[in-house]
Amino acid sequence: MISSIDDHLEALYRLRRFGIQLGLDTITRLMKGLGNPQDHFPSIHVAGTNGKGSIAAFLSSVFTHGGYKVGLYTSPHLVRFNERIQINGHPISDQDVARVAETVQRIYTQGEPPTFFECATAMALHYFASEGVDWAVLETGMGGRYDATNVVQPEMSIISNISMEHQEYLGNTLAEIACEKAGIIKRGAGVVTGTRQKSALQVIEHATIEKGVPLCRLGKEIRIRRDREGGFTYLGMNRRWPRVKIGLIGDHQITNAALALGAIELLSRKGLNLTDEAIYAGLAATHWPGRLEVFSQQPFVLLDGAHNPSAVKTLRKFLQNSSHFRRLIMVVGILRDKAWKPMLRELVGISDRMILTSPQYERAADPHELASFVRTLEQDPVVMPHLPDAVSLALEEANPADAVCITGSLYTVGDARAYLASRDVYSA
Numbered sequence: 001m002i003s004s005i006d007d008h009l010e011a012l013y014r015l016r017r018f019g020i021q022l023g024l025d026t027i028t029r030l031m032k033g034l035g036n037p038q039d040h041f042p043s044i045h046v047a048g049t050n051g052k053g054s055i056a057a058f059l060s061s062v063f064t065h066g067g068y069k070v071g072l073y074t075s076p077h078l079v080r081f082n083e084r085i086q087i088n089g090h091p092i093s094d095q096d097v098a099r100v101a102e103t104v105q106r107i108y109t110q111g112e113p114p115t116f117f118e119c120a121t122a123m124a125l126h127y128f129a130s131e132g133v134d135w136a137v138l139e140t141g142m143g144g145r146y147d148a149t150n151v152v153q154p155e156m157s158i159i160s161n162i163s164m165e166h167q168e169y170l171g172n173t174l175a176e177i178a179c180e181k182a183g184i185i186k187r188g189a190g191v192v193t194g195t196r197q198k199s200a201l202q203v204i205e206h207a208t209i210e211k212g213v214p215l216c217r218l219g220k221e222i223r224i225r226r227d228r229e230g231g232f233t234y235l236g237m238n239r240r241w242p243r244v245k246i247g248l249i250g251d252h253q254i255t256n257a258a259l260a261l262g263a264i265e266l267l268s269r270k271g272l273n274l275t276d277e278a279i280y281a282g283l284a285a286t287h288w289p290g291r292l293e294v295f296s297q298q299p300f301v302l303l304d305g306a307h308n309p310s311a312v313k314t315l316r317k318f319l320q321n322s323s324h325f326r327r328l329i330m331v332v333g334i335l336r337d338k339a340w341k342p343m344l345r346e347l348v349g350i351s352d353r354m355i356l357t358s359p360q361y362e363r364a365a366d367p368h369e370l371a372s373f374v375r376t377l378e379q380d381p382v383v384m385p386h387l388p389d390a391v392s393l394a395l396e397e398a399n400p401a402d403a404v405c406i407t408g409s410l411y412t413v414g415d416a417r418a419y420l421a422s423r424d425v426y427s428a
Helices: 005-018 025-033 052-065 094-108 116-130 174-184 198-211 251-268 276-285 309-320 340-348 367-375 387-397 410-422
Strands: 043-047 070-073 085-087 135-139 156-159 190-193 215-217 223-226 232-235 240-244 293-297 300-304 328-332 353-358 382-386 403-407
Touching (some): 005 094, 005 116, 052 070, 052 135, 052 276, 070 116, 116 135, 156 174, 156 251, 190 251, 198 215, 223 251, 232 251, 240 251, 251 276, 293 410, 300 309, 309 340, 309 403, 328 387, 328 410, 340 367, 353 387, 367 382
Parallel strands (some): 156 190, 190 215, 328 353, 353 382
Antiparallel strands (some): 232 240
């Protein structure tokens, strides 16, 4: 008899004690024990510093509108574990979480235990195979070469961009980090990238030459022309899609959508059949919570899981171009292994009031330590370690003409989302 989802999730979360262990030996053993489910469907593999989840969401939506049964695997989740594993936009059910978790557990109890992410990845791939998906879109957890998702042999690899991140695991230069992410490039699979920095792009170019696969680069093979209505025209190698509208806000999402279109264009050469109607409808209908998400209009609440300096700069640009609020109150919770000093420098520059807090996650930074640094930047923040208290204070202080922005981590956004729902602050 299958145990409850709570029992299995409790066992799954206990695996977090093994931390982050990059390598493919454990996931390969799990896949073998499960009958190599990753070989039962074609896949698209997405890596990069920022935007990979949005690109995956765009692709999932377009493929769904095109009539395909498509699995989507992303991380982390915002509120419920089920969000990580979806088919055609619908999260895996509690019953199926328990079922696939039990199947995977029977495999890993026979050897060294996996990490949380390895187990979750095995669950997703087994579920997709058992449900007979036509395609799977997989987002890497960290890096690429030794990420658990790299057990797949994809039809398409996408590297969104490269910035400094996770140096303790991925390297201390852009080239070293690019090398790790370029590890998802495989023979037989084309590559699309938005990477611009010369040192990082050279690594990706070299990998595609070595593997003998085509490379589609934003700004070269792919170009975009933005329009005044917030949309864009895609100018590719052989395809042109004018007046494209997308369902996600932020100028950077146009870049992400263009990379998704680049992947679609390359895949069409291999026989992918998607109508223009499906492409336009899928991009317009894409929903990706927690990324420049306007959660509420009254009060105005913006949720954004910016978790590194590059993403925070994008958030800052968006907020500076927004003129619909008088005062900006920021609720910030960051993980301690992130580059939180440059992140806070960016946020201090635009916030009128900063409330520092902590998500319910073992890697969360101490908000008191964050506050000590913010004070050196000549701003006096409020410290509210309990995240619901921080969000509640922000809402109480916000006047109708003010805005509340909750950011710093997807874990922060997820905890805030759950609290806002409990307070009946309904999504916009």
